[in-house]
Amino acid sequence: MAMTIIKLVIASTIALGNDEVYYWTYALNLEWNYFDHPPFVAWLIRTTTANLYIHNELAVRLGAIISSTIGTIIVYKIGKLLLNARVGWFAVLLYSSSFYCSIIAGTFILPDSPQMVFWLWSIFLLLKITKSIHLRLPTLSLWCWFGVATGICMMCKIHGIYLWVAVVLFALFSNRKFMVQKGMYVSMLISLIIVSPFIIWNIQHHFITYTYHSNRVSLFHAGINPLAFAREISGQIFYNNPIIFFLAWITVFSLAKTKHHHLKSEIQLLLYCALPLIATLIILSIFRDTLPHWSGPAYTCLIFLSALKLESFTLSKVKTIISVSMLFFLFVVCTGLVAINFYKGSFSPQKDPMHFGASDPTLDLYGWKETGRIIDSIYRLDKSSQRDKTVHTIVITKWFPAAHLDFYVCARTGLHTYGIGEIFDLHQYYWSNQTKQQLTAGDNVYYIIPSNLYDENSLNLIKSQFKDCKPPIITPIFRNGVICKNILLFKLNGYKE
Structure with missing residues (x-):
């Protein structure tokens, strides 16, 4: 409840950002795809603004806040499914103190906002499928729902394809039983049907979406770009909250010593969902500009591993880690709100009337x-x-x-x-x-x-x-x-x- 109030205050008190207001223009004319992204964010904005009847920042951003609330519930269910309710609550607290999860995708309206609901739902279904296979329970219906979840996830943002990358890698290198699951192939077909409007639109428009994004991240004719690399790494650290970032990587590097050997398949699956996307963006950033929030969904998978890690800590240590994480989150949010709304003048040294405020x-x-x-x-x-x-x-x-x-x-x-x-x-x-x-x-x-x-x-x-x-x-x-x-x-x- 407290986090929702914070989000409502932010959404109501600052103007829409460049990206947010651009995605609002998507909703003016509903299409099956747009220049930059698939269409789900446009549908969401059209819904929360009551078919564009309500014209204010809160209505435009409401879909992000609702999505974040749903996502938080799924986070708890994933933690509980992994081990117990305590791990679920640890995951919720870490998720809530991530700037990406709570602010970038959870308050500001971006394709990431609805994407996180379907990304997390997909993770939940994958873990249930893994446990069901281990217990020799039926999985076809779970696979069908996974196809729906991943298909819609890709209709939010094409990064959802990494969920299928994770499934393929897991099937090839960790659990060959996936390969004989008929449901997996049915699920692939369902995903393909759902994203087919996106594919057809790009064919009709000469793959302009692919051309644009490949131009942004192409390695051809690109030299080493240390500034882009530094920006990607520092962005990943800050956007995910430094406390959460370092806890996540400490957890990853200490997995060999984990006490949760009965969760080996689940841990491997979460790593397959996280590491390929993170590695892709880090490699690309060596040569080209990237945006650090692109890796946000991957870090949510590491949050569950971090929650498992916290389970092995003493209660006082857990309280310290989560408290510091939350306090840092609140400090940055409050500082940002004050700076945006009440800073005297501009942070920019540029005072020429034609360029006043540049780079602020x-x-x-x-x-x-x-x-x-x-x-x-x-x-x-x-x-x-x-x-x-x-x-x-x-x-x-x-x-x-x-x-x-x-x-x-x-x-x-x-x-x-x-x-x-x-x-x-x-x-x-x-x-x-x-x-x-x-x-x-x-x-x-x-x-x-x-x-x-x-x-x-x-x-x-x-x-x-x-x-x-x-x-x-x-x-x-x-x-x-x-x-x-x-x-x-x-x-x-x-x-x-």
């Missing part, structure tokens, strides 16, 4: 409601003056901050965004252009960008498409009484077509 990550989560009010007042004034041809469009060159403009500005003003530029900058906006009012010769538009994201090359690209661009209207956004960034509004006249 907290500004992605602050000032957007004020931006909506500012643009609305300018737009109303322009409409009432009737000096220029009426503006209907905000042109954008990148998916961010385009999605913020859609949620906080367009929903208020009735304007719509329209993308100009390359598909790898526009992402889903490249296709959403087709459902919007097209630009015609002579049209006037706005180009709106916060100063912390201002890019002269993007402005020049847009200016080349119009006959005239007026100097920007610069309006400040204040945080705790001090300017933290500016909103730059450019008026461009005469679209050249």
Whole structure:
């Protein structure tokens, strides 16, 4: 209950982040797949916003909070299934103090949010299948449900494929009895049927999702990238909570001395679900940029091993570990909330009006409601003056901050965004252009960008498409009484077509 209250406070008091608001735009037009990810997050947002009727941050994020609650229940059941209820509670406490599990995927709305429900459900089913095989009990229905769980998991985020990687590795190297399980092949078929819309969409769109993600992680023509490697490792440590991270790896390296020899198959299965994904991302990060939260599902599997490890500790030692973990979690969350909402001005040293606040990550989560009010007042004034041809469009060159403009500005003003530029900058906006009012010769538009994201090359690209661009209207956004960034509004006249 306390954790749910914390999540509701966070979800209600800070603006949507770049990724979150972009996934909200998915829900505007339901598809079987999108440029970056499969569709489940769009379905979830569409549901929690009551078919987009409720327009606020909490409604958009509610699916993540509900998913996290369901996930926590499954975590307890997995711990209990492994050994006993105490291990279940240890797992729940560790899971709850992980920034990835409770905040990144458990409060902010990402494809990871619903993915964690089906990832954990899949783990639970795999463990039940393993125990059932050992006891010579029927497994077909469990395998069918595993096919459903993994299929939906992959429809949340393609990382779910690593669940099947784990099954194959476990069958080949640890338990050959899996190979003769008819249910396993039925389960594969069920998963394939569920993800078939994703596959068909990519065929129709020339595998753009695969092209995009492979471009992000391809090793070809890539040299050693020590900064990306350091960012991946440090990100894994922080996102999973340093206490949990080091406890997990201490547990992994001490498994040879484990007292739970009767759980050998279950422990091996959890390792197969965790280590391939973690190893893949670490290897990729040596050459290319990766995102540390991609490894989050894998670390949840190590949490169960850590909970088993805690079972062998004295009660006082367990209380110390969990208390330190929770206190660190609460300290970071409270510090983050205060910094985002109440820090005076900006963390950035950049004070040039056109770049004010550059490189301050907290500004992605602050000032957007004020931006909506500012643009609305300018737009109303322009409409009432009737000096220029009426503006209907905000042109954008990148998916961010385009999605913020859609949620906080367009929903208020009735304007719509329209993308100009390359598909790898526009992402889903490249296709959403087709459902919007097209630009015609002579049209006037706005180009709106916060100063912390201002890019002269993007402005020049847009200016080349119009006959005239007026100097920007610069309006400040204040945080705790001090300017933290500016909103730059450019008026461009005469679209050249």
